[in-house]
Amino acid sequence: MWEENFDTEHEVSGKPDYSPVSWREYFDQMEDVNVGPADSRDVFRIYKAGSDGPLLVLLHGGGHSALSWAVFTTAIASRATCRVLAMDLRGHGGTLVRQSDDFSTQTMSSDIANVIRSCYGETPPPIILIGHGVGGAIAVHTASNMLLPTTVGLVAIDVVEGSAMEALHIIQNFLKGRPKSFKSMDHAIEWSVKSGQIRNLESARVSMAGQIKRCEVEEADTVEQATLVTDVVVERNEEFYDQSYVSDKENAASEGVYKWRIDLSKSEKYWDGWFRGTSNLFLACNLPKLLLLSGINRLDRDLTIGQMQGKFMMQVLPPCGHAVQEDKPDKVAEAVAAFLLRHKFAEARRETRSSNSFTR
DSSP, rough: OOOBBOOOOGTTTTOOOOOOOGGGGSSSEEEEEEESOOGGEEEEEEEHHHHHHOEEEEEEOTTOOOOGGHHHHHHHHTOOOOOEEEOOOOTTTTOOOTTOOOOOOOHHHHHHHHHHHHHHHHSOOEEEEEEEEHHHHHHHHHTTTSSTEEEEEEEEEOOOOHHHHHHHHHHHHHHHSSSSEESSSHHHHHHHTTTTOBBHHHHHHHGGGGTTTEOGGGSSGGGGGGGOOOOOOOTEEEEOGGGGGGGOOOHHHHOOOEESSSOOGHHHHHHHHHHHHHHHHHOOOOOEEEEESSSSOOHHHHHHHHHHHSSSEEEEOOOOOOHHHHHHSSHHHHHHHHHHHHTTTOOBBBHHHHTTTTTO
């Protein structure tokens, strides 16, 4: 069975509320940052929160967006004094770049450095790079190449070279199996939760807007591309089938359809480069490091040995899917806050200190 977090606070008339929620509920501001020469600038969409403490640079996974960190941002802000900058990677979310199909680790890690430099100049505050999935691999490469000299810590979430390399061959099947389009944003949110892609309804309501966009049928090559007759999504060896989420020809013409913002299948030639060698790069980074996993079986040989040698902190989170920071934002925030406080990167919020004083 799917784990459906249908809290009563998100229910309307006894039914789950699948309506979208604005990013403003979680971040202080949204900006479009210009990078590169004036005549050919790339524009990166970023979201910020907080004004004091170290800067947490949050990098999302493939196909997601900065909004996948929304609920986590609120959770970490209540636990530690810090600033947050979550960005849409190239080809994702609201970011617009000239070479949107260049997903090499070199280009993507340079993007991170360029955005931070545009926002904070040559002397940004102390930085903790935090990345999930592909974003975690990019965080490792960014730290390894010392592209941000003020980086003081590195957090990788559910990104392990061994298990990632093993899973590459099934990614295309997953992408082919999910719906190509949705009738509405509400339908997309409902699908994401019921299929198990995002198991936290609150997070799905704010983050799905970063994964899909509304487009008129004319923007699709053919009506058939905007129409799906049958959908079978395989998640944890179970099948979720429902035709009611997707657009049909009769309604598509009048309502438009919601389609994925990025065609991840076209980035396949970069998949190997994202993950190969990341375990050793992670271990070699001369920084305090934290690895958060959705399951102990994710560890590969190099990381297992490194963990036994005490080269990094590690925590296995309660059962959740790959979208770790969305499924369990509070647990991820607790682990990150503990990491920040242990290394004295940040101070605990007063309310956190008060509650901890009563804990034996």
